[in-house]
Amino acid sequence: MSTLIRRVACGMSGGVDSAVSALLLKQKGYEVLGVFMKNWDGRDETGFCSADEDREYAQYACSHLDIPFIEVNFEKDYWHNVFCELIEEYENGLTPNPDVLCNKHIKFNKFFNYVRDELGADAVATGHYAQSSAGPYLENLDTSKGVKLLKAADTLKDQTLFLSQISQKSLQRTMFPLGGLLKTQVKQMAVSAGMEKLAQKKESMGICFIGKRKFQSFLEEYIEPRPGEFIDIETGKVVGSHKGVQFWTVGQRCHLGGMPHAYYVASICPETQQILVAPGSDHPALYTDLFKAGPPHWIHSEPTLLQAIHKQECDYLIQKMDSLTRCTLWKPFNGLEELEVHCSCTARAITPGQYAVFYLGDECLGSAKILSTGPSMFDLDNDPKDNDLDPDSHEIVESRV
Incomplete structure (x- = not known):
């Protein structure tokens, strides 16, 4: 254990990856704080809120590992720094990446600063599959040379894409305990440590604030429909209509009835609300x-x-x-x-x-x-x-x- 790093705040998501990260940190002798972030307050139409379930799993992991469970609320920051930007980009016919934005603005900015300033953490750890040139526990840290973000050993689980907007300041104090491991090894570690329920838990997918709702019905709550036309890129003729460019992305199939072939979005024009579509999934316009x-x-x-x-x-x-x-x-x-x-x-x-x-x-x-x-x-x-x-x-x- 580095003499410069004693207290580590581990972001607890309620999944097996963050739980095993906390386990490995504790085995290394660090004082580990389990910190759960609440970034969104909302339930879908069924009354289901994934954050409540995630919190229960995170609490279970912290209790099992005998580490403190701390919950912090970043709903306001998430709304202003992530969600509002997403909505604006959808309105403009763009397709944003919420995971990149959340890591940039919340996890490795607001959360990072909070645990350092308010909890006195010397470093942050997450369950991301990525590696640091400073080592999984920053054991080779040399701030004068800077730190590089490296791909994970498990190439199928590598998450460097989602971390690609992380700041150098944050990276120099972030540990990735799972970077050199395979997902199968992580699950085995969880089972060996008595956390079978986390090893068997289904991985969360999709955008956190949408829940189990359909994407279009969710966006309709925040963006006014602006009807437009689908235009055949070859003929220039109108082949259908839509409720707004916010519901479409390049490459997406358009289900237009009565057509001899399937159409796919080739380009989007938010100013006119026109969407150029191409016949066939491999059309050269794509x-x-x-x-x-x-x-x-x-x-x-x-x-x-x-x-x-x-x-x-x-x-x-x-x-x-x-x-x-x-x-x-x-x-x-x-x-x-x-x-x-x-x-x-x-x-x-x-x-x-x-x-x-x-x-x-x-x-x-x-x-x-x-x-x-x-x-x-x-x-x-x-x-x-x-x-x-x-x-x-x-x-x-x-x-x-």
Whole structure:
């Protein structure tokens, strides 16, 4: 145990991962505080509130491990810093990532500062599947060199995508006890420690504040319907109507009756409430090899080549279940806080509002919110003259984004 770190606040979610994290911390000899965050106050139409159930499991874990159970309320902060931003982005036809926003604004900001300032914690620990270059218990911490966020040993459970907006300040005092373990090992540890009920508990999925309700019915409580039209991208003809762009995302299937084939969302225009749709799930209008994202957030530091020559090769990821894809980042010379991301191969349904997360090997460099996409393969087929990059100049000549 580090002599500099004695008291650790472990975020308790009510799941097996946070419980085993607390178990490992206690076995290491730390003074462990189990802290449960309440970020949302609401029940679905059945009267079910997942936060109540999560609290009971978190209390059970703390009692079983004989550590203090502390509950803190961040409902107001969550409303202003996460939820209001989500609603605004849905209204603007974007598709936000609530997990990234919650980690950025609440778990690794408000919560982090609270346990440090109010509870006197020397460090924070979570049940995330991620690794720190400072080690699982910050045993190799050297603040003069900074800390890098690394992918977890369990590649299927890796959660660095959701942590890609974490600050360097928070990372330097955050432990990831599960980073070097597989999920199967974590469950075995829980069983061995007598916490079978947590090992057998179904993992929570989806957005916390929606509960068991349908997504559309939830949004209707906060966003006024604004009817619009579905436009066939090939013919320009109206093929259907909808209640508002907030209910749709790029790549989503539109269930339009009486059509000879299925339509999928190709692009969204919030100003006109028009949604361009393409016939077929693999239509070229759904694919592009270029998008713009910003402002970039670099966890450790801006990549060396990006600083030097405004160009950096790396990998990117947008959805957790996607595979890493090679790309080239271009930083404009005009000082704008944004990146052009040139993909090594075409990608389907790149969606404004989502975060593009960048990797070099096992290191998660950081992320940037997708602002817009370049022309689709359908656009290029109809306008083959388009060319955005002079390969000999290291300079963006004419952006397609």
